[in-house]
Amino acid sequence: MLKFAAPILVPPVNAYICRQRDRLRSQAKMLPERDRIPVEKYFSTDVLDRVRILIAHPLPIPDPPFASVMRRFGFDFPSPSLTEAITFEDVIACRAGMNASLLFHELVHVVQYRVLGVREFARQYISGFLDTRSYSEIPLERIAFELQSRFDTDAQQFDVELQVRRSLRRT
Numbered sequence: 001m002l003k004f005a006a007p008i009l010v011p012p013v014n015a016y017i018c019r020q021r022d023r024l025r026s027q028a029k030m031l032p033e034r035d036r037i038p039v040e041k042y043f044s045t046d047v048l049d050r051v052r053i054l055i056a057h058p059l060p061i062p063d064p065p066f067a068s069v070m071r072r073f074g075f076d077f078p079s080p081s082l083t084e085a086i087t088f089e090d091v092i093a094c095r096a097g098m099n100a101s102l103l104f105h106e107l108v109h110v111v112q113y114r115v116l117g118v119r120e121f122a123r124q125y126i127s128g129f130l131d132t133r134s135y136s137e138i139p140l141e142r143i144a145f146e147l148q149s150r151f152d153t154d155a156q157q158f159d160v161e162l163q164v165r166r167s168l169r170r171t
């Protein structure tokens, strides 16, 4: 249901992501060394060098273009300004300092954006949302939660980009 809406929603959501990224980037800072250490074996140097972090409460982020309509249809869509953290390509905005686990989750999204490009990330996110009606069930989120839980519970290091590429072939 509502799957037909996906192609209509991709351009405005793509524009929304790029707008938030550009707007927040100017106020965001590089990942501090102490936060980088626990995650550095899992991500490329390039990802960790490029990522920018903004901490603000509440987050100065408007709802995406379709949010109120989606909520009216009964979709579980949290307000971006009240989520713990949200990622726009390589800019992570969070309400308080992130612990290593939450940072890891958001960095998985940075990698997903890199592998897919913003537009394709937006397309997969929207179509996953229309399919499942719940943000936490979106395949891109499930992959991020899955890898985050592996990071939390398994001491064995792994290459996130490789895992992301594998998971995208699977979905």
Ligand SMILES: [Zn+2]
Pocket: 105, 109, 141, 144
């Ligand atoms: Zn996520």
